[in-house]
Amino acid sequence: MSPGGGGPGPTRRLGPARSAPLRLCYSTPEGELRVAPPGWGALGRSGDRLTTAGAWVPLPPGSTVARLPGRAAVGRRDVRGGGDGDPGRIEALPRTQGVAVAAILPVGHLRLLLPAHGPSDAGGPALPLFGYTALADRAGELVVAAMRTDRFEWWRPERFSRRDLPAAVAAAEAALPGNPVIAQLRTCALTHNCYTAQNTFHRRYEAALPTSAACNADCLGCLSLQTDSGATTPQPRIARAPGADQLLAVAAYHLEASPRGMVSFGQGCEGEPLLRTEELLPVVRAIRARFPDATVHLNSNGSRPDDCVRLADAGLNSARISVFSFTPGLFAAYYRPRGYTIDDVCQSARRLHDRGVQVAINLLTFPGVTDAPGEVARTLTALGAVEADQVQLRTLNVDPLWLLGRLPRLEPGIGLGRMVTQLRQELPRLRLGNFTRPVAATAVPAAVTP
Numbered sequence: 001m002s003p004g005g006g007g008p009g010p011t012r013r014l015g016p017a018r019s020a021p022l023r024l025c026y027s028t029p030e031g032e033l034r035v036a037p038p039g040w041g042a043l044g045r046s047g048d049r050l051t052t053a054g055a056w057v058p059l060p061p062g063s064t065v066a067r068l069p070g071r072a073a074v075g076r077r078d079v080r081g082g083g084d085g086d087p088g089r090i091e092a093l094p095r096t097q098g099v100a101v102a103a104i105l106p107v108g109h110l111r112l113l114l115p116a117h118g119p120s121d122a123g124g125p126a127l128p129l130f131g132y133t134a135l136a137d138r139a140g141e142l143v144v145a146a147m148r149t150d151r152f153e154w155w156r157p158e159r160f161s162r163r164d165l166p167a168a169v170a171a172a173e174a175a176l177p178g179n180p181v182i183a184q185l186r187t188c189a190l191t192h193n194c195y196t197a198q199n200t201f202h203r204r205y206e207a208a209l210p211t212s213a214a215c216n217a218d219c220l221g222c223l224s225l226q227t228d229s230g231a232t233t234p235q236p237r238i239a240r241a242p243g244a245d246q247l248l249a250v251a252a253y254h255l256e257a258s259p260r261g262m263v264s265f266g267q268g269c270e271g272e273p274l275l276r277t278e279e280l281l282p283v284v285r286a287i288r289a290r291f292p293d294a295t296v297h298l299n300s301n302g303s304r305p306d307d308c309v310r311l312a313d314a315g316l317n318s319a320r321i322s323v324f325s326f327t328p329g330l331f332a333a334y335y336r337p338r339g340y341t342i343d344d345v346c347q348s349a350r351r352l353h354d355r356g357v358q359v360a361i362n363l364l365t366f367p368g369v370t371d372a373p374g375e376v377a378r379t380l381t382a383l384g385a386v387e388a389d390q391v392q393l394r395t396l397n398v399d400p401l402w403l404l405g406r407l408p409r410l411e412p413g414i415g416l417g418r419m420v421t422q423l424r425q426e427l428p429r430l431r432l433g434n435f436t437r438p439v440a441a442t443a444v445p446a447a448v449t450p
């Protein structure tokens, strides 16, 4: 198991009854994954509520089971022997037996419930930034509270064999000696297992162009810089902003091999690319002139609408704007933005759409917050108003209890699964998924739309 070490693989039996009880799982002090004795039912968390409501599916291939050090496993104790339907009593498994566990899902899946666990009894730093998901045993099979949201071929984990990666990295270093973008992506690809960085070396699909060392926000869940949680970041931020020539050289290296591929500013290992608009404008113009079929993409916080329009006029044809909440107070609590508001973010998305740019909203989901009734209503209104092409339903990677302690309390969530149903019903033209598609349709090999 990770981060507490390797545990046994799940015991699999074919066709477990969907109605079988969900049993609590935990990790022994030695890091072994165990199922609690009969009478301990599993729970998940939605905001402040402990529940099992929603879909539970078999643990997807490519998942990791993580041990949550110092956090008690919390379940429902069936004190009357009434099985899974018994309301029972919520209890923490004795710490002498072990600690809580969670699943970390591969991309393309949406977490529906957080793991149920107690606070850190050591009072230590927040958990590392991963998408902790409720995990249970059902009739001998490990299951998670999750749903599949995208199957785009470019991102299938089995396509990312590391066998050829060192040679591909060496080839890029030989072709672009001393390029700081390549140096950053080397660490991302080899140490942090970033698929976008690996693509850059394999010269296929979507390449990463980390651009900015600075940001005008201080997100509670920022993957590249944590200012006050004490959590380790999975993708440390690029130390110095690369120059325009260096960015263009990497883009050309990628697109010469994949002229209909994608190059993307705004990665997990950097700050906000819009803070470097002046340097990006000549890069975007040069890419567009030389590679007319390329998708030139921006992942952004959407803080500067005018800069978005200038980039679109230079040749940007795709953008993904991340949003935790469309509610001003919740937006401010999460982003801690400097000099912009959610209105600027919506304006960026709308003006990019009006310029003919493919626009995706990257909705950073968190059970019990994103699906609170008021949040659902505001999200539906905002997505309709900006006329986004796609909403990407992403699991927010952060210590659940640490985040909840920093947000205002909300009404109980309706369930992310029900929210997805509402999105489909009320915005039928909006595509749901997890991944950005290239703009040139011919560049999509065997794409599968859910």
Ligand code: SF4
Residues within 6 Å of the ligand: 215, 216, 217, 218, 219, 221, 222, 223, 224, 225, 270, 271, 272, 301
């Ligand atoms: S906007 Fe992006 S780079 Fe900036 S703090 Fe938030 S997550 Fe980090």
